[in-house]
Amino acid sequence: MKSMAELIHAHPFLAGLPEPYIATVAGCARNVVFEAGSYIIREGHSATEFHLLRDGHVALELYSPRGGSKVLQTLGPGDILGASWLVPPYRWTSDGRALDRVHAFAFDAVCLRGKCEADPAMGYALMQRFLPVLMQRMSAARLQAMDMFGAQA
Amino acid sequence: MTSNDPPASPTAEAGHILPAAHFDALLTLLHEDGFDVRGPRVQGGALEIGKLPNAAALPQGCSATQEPGAWRLQHTGTPAWFGITHGGMSWKALLHPARTRLWSAERTADGFSVHEDAGPAKPFAFIGVRACDLRAIAVQDNVLQRGPYVDAVYNARRNGAFLVTVDCAEPSGTCFCVSMGSGPAAGSGYDLALTELDAGSASHRFLVRTGSRAGEAVVQRLGLCEATHQDSASAKAIVEGASARMGRSMDATAARATLSANRESPHWQDVAQRCLSCGNCTMVCPTCFCTTVEDTSDLSGDIAERWRLWDSCFTFGFTHVAGGTVRESAGARYRHWISHKLLNLHEQFDESGCVGCGRCITWCPVGIDITAEVAALPQDVS
Amino acid sequence: MSAAVTQLAPVPLRVAAVVRETADSVTLTLARPDGSAVGPGAPGQFNMLYPFGIGEAAISLSSDSAETLVHTVRGVGAVSEALGRLRPGDWVGVRGPFGAGWPLEAARGRDIVLVAGGIGLAPLRSVIHAVLRDRAAFGRLFVAYGARTPRERLYVAELEDWQARSDIDIAVTVDAGDAHWSGRVGFVTALLANAPIDPARCIVMACGPEVMMRAAARQMLGRGVPIENVYVSLERNMKCAAGLCGHCQVGPLFMCKDGPVFPFGRVQDLLGVREI
Known part of the structure; x- marks a missing residue:
């Protein structure tokens, strides 16, 4: 049976991270499974864990009393779920609903933040992985907001 | 002439002499050879290019003043027959017509049948083509005949055309052909090149240089005398005088670097404050070739036609695509026009799209001067 | 001079099939008989389609079929909307194929x-x-x-x-x-x-x-x-499709004869210039 360190090292988000860092962050990780339809995160709730998706898909949604739930974006294998655990007040900014059976690694937020604080070099190495993903998502969200595929767009 | 012939006499190298009194013999010969002979004519206070039955129809005794935003005919009584460099109309009006029907079509049991319009019945002979306009014809040849696709309409009108140029003795107020390397003496591409000598005297005559076999044959059939070295020197002096009196210039090499470095210059907004986007410059420019098409049908819907019209990159709809227009601002449209002339045509066809004729300056209602606009851009610092 | 005089007249082809894709898009299959004056074309090339009496629009090939021409058209103007109204058995004029296709x-x-x-x-x-x-x-x-x-x-x-x-x-x-x-x-x-x-x-x-x-x-x-x-x-306004009408220029490039498919490196600086 593979160790947690071996398992998380195979995830695209962490691939290539130096072994000692992998070993360190593996200490904060556990395997999780979510059934289709279940909510992995809820807007406004404490961001106590963040997830690396291994299998299955997650819809990020926002609910409004007038419009109901609206899907903003879907995530799939290889994606990260959520960055709110990094930024005060550590509350999720959207709902995350499993669209099918989701396998993921869950990292304890307090544990991971503590390790990043204790080893800023490792923290920086992790931030270098978060930032490109967040930039890419921001760029995609802006393009999505342009609604450019309409006939007159 | 064959390569075995003895070397031509020095006088033959200098060209031949067509006495003014015999100018009609040239026109008659061209008419008899079946050419549709066209040349400069004064009509309605302007200089146009019209049918030229005889030399008397030339703008004899007339001059014109040209300056930014103005062209004025003057009956000065000048003895020169070719005293006006040019008007707003250029030879492209004949070779690349402003409005032409490409075809008509009729619905049939098998869809529809299309009838393409034939070209002109007679080949053109142009009398009095200026050096700048000769270069302009060469530019349009490159665009419309030398690419992967040949334009059928231009091809039918251009092939077989007989070109008689006249060197300029006096530049107009907006000319800058010297700096563009296109005048005032005709370069290559003519059949016959004339220089008008001693107008107003009993020896009023034209020095004739030949530029093609067809031109040589015409000289031979007219039985022209050989020119003297003195004739040749007089012609040279006339051209040099015109060059020296040219009041405008443009550094064409620097213009390429300047334009490519200034695509985002605020100067384009400055031009846009003055430019009316009227498109006059594109209509009078002898190298501008852009066209649009208009499809029409009759009331029954069974007969349809396609017409081709000159278009201008200054119109708002020129770059229309689903969703909008690409070049919305007048500044962008001016930038496109001037960049195409002075920069992009080099890359496309290995030559400048500007021949220094100055028409765009003269016919701009607000006198925007292409040479001044280039000079006003920040110089390339790289 | 090796280049041929460009085709001015559209060739009538029969609409063999029409599939409605979306509210404003249809896919037209045009019969292209053997020996047709209209070539089959390569992926990325386009044809000028002419609904009789209306006008002409540049539409890309959307299949690599040799026997038929397949074009998916979105109705965004008078011509493309007229193309969207065609029915099997109707006729449509075609000039082409034009342009540089996919690599x-x-x-x-x-x-x-x-x-x-x-x-x-x-x-x-x-x-x-x-x-x-x-x-x-x-x-x-x-x-x-x-x-x-x-x-x-x-x-x-x-x-x-x-x-x-x-x-x-x-x-x-x-x-x-x-x-x-x-x-x-x-x-x-x-x-x-x-x-x-x-x-x-x-x-x-x-x-x-x-x-x-x-x-x-x-x-x-x-x-x-x-x-x-x-x-x-890339897409720009096109009239002639043959590099003769001047409409589709982007800097020194003619979209119709140099493109419409370009290596990104050849156009990325041009595409960064507004209103070029």
Whole structure:
């Protein structure tokens, strides 16, 4: 049976991270499974864990009393779920609903933040992985907001 | 002439002499050879290019003043027959017509049948083509005949055309052909090149240089005398005088670097404050070739036609695509026009799209001067 | 002079089939008899289509069929809307094919990434057909397709066929889902982040709005794809399709005869200039 360190090292988000860092962050990780339809995160709730998706898909949604739930974006294998655990007040900014059976690694937020604080070099190495993903998502969200595929767009 | 012939006499190298009194013999010969002979004519206070039955129809005794935003005919009584460099109309009006029907079509049991319009019945002979306009014809040849696709309409009108140029003795107020390397003496591409000598005297005559076999044959059939070295020197002096009196210039090499470095210059907004986007410059420019098409049908819907019209990159709809227009601002449209002339045509066809004729300056209602606009851009610092 | 005098007159072809794709898009199949004056064309090339008496529009080929011409048309103006009203048995005039197509030769032996946005799937569908026809000649085929909404997806039945096949990896996303949509939501470039490709040996072909193609190209460059292996298809106003009318110029390039497909490196600086 593979160790947690071996398992998380195979995830695209962490691939290539130096072994000692992998070993360190593996200490904060556990395997999780979510059934289709279940909510992995809820807007406004404490961001106590963040997830690396291994299998299955997650819809990020926002609910409004007038419009109901609206899907903003879907995530799939290889994606990260959520960055709110990094930024005060550590509350999720959207709902995350499993669209099918989701396998993921869950990292304890307090544990991971503590390790990043204790080893800023490792923290920086992790931030270098978060930032490109967040930039890419921001760029995609802006393009999505342009609604450019309409006939007159 | 064959390569075995003895070397031509020095006088033959200098060209031949067509006495003014015999100018009609040239026109008659061209008419008899079946050419549709066209040349400069004064009509309605302007200089146009019209049918030229005889030399008397030339703008004899007339001059014109040209300056930014103005062209004025003057009956000065000048003895020169070719005293006006040019008007707003250029030879492209004949070779690349402003409005032409490409075809008509009729619905049939098998869809529809299309009838393409034939070209002109007679080949053109142009009398009095200026050096700048000769270069302009060469530019349009490159665009419309030398690419992967040949334009059928231009091809039918251009092939077989007989070109008689006249060197300029006096530049107009907006000319800058010297700096563009296109005048005032005709370069290559003519059949016959004339220089008008001693107008107003009993020896009023034209020095004739030949530029093609067809031109040589015409000289031979007219039985022209050989020119003297003195004739040749007089012609040279006339051209040099015109060059020296040219009041405008443009550094064409620097213009390429300047334009490519200034695509985002605020100067384009400055031009846009003055430019009316009227498109006059594109209509009078002898190298501008852009066209649009208009499809029409009759009331029954069974007969349809396609017409081709000159278009201008200054119109708002020129770059229309689903969703909008690409070049919305007048500044962008001016930038496109001037960049195409002075920069992009080099890359496309290995030559400048500007021949220094100055028409765009003269016919701009607000006198925007292409040479001044280039000079006003920040110089390339790289 | 080797060039032929360009064809002015449209050739009448019969509409063999019409498939309504979306509320404003149809796919026309035009019969092209053997020996037709209109060539079959290559993926990425386009024809000028002429609904009788209305006008002419440049429309890309959306299949690589040799026997027929297949064009997907979105109704955005008088001509394209008239094309959308054609019925089987009607006649449509055709001039073409024109332009430089997709780099299928260069793609042989390589992985292929297609990035399609909106109607931009139509010209890339001809690439998919060509690759499937000669599947062994190419490496992996990854297709990222973004539509505005589920209802605005083109080729819905064919998308399902492709998704069921093991020799294409296709991901479809929409900008905005609806109550029945269980697929992906988000912009098409989000599909590229984890696309299973080898950047060193893939060819990228993108077609869609320019802002989308620029973003997709940059993202693939960021993943390590050499710029010379990234291609985009551009659109400008066209009248003649033969480099003679001047309308489609972007800087020194004529979209009609130099393009519409260009290596991204050849156009990226031009596309960064506003209103060029």
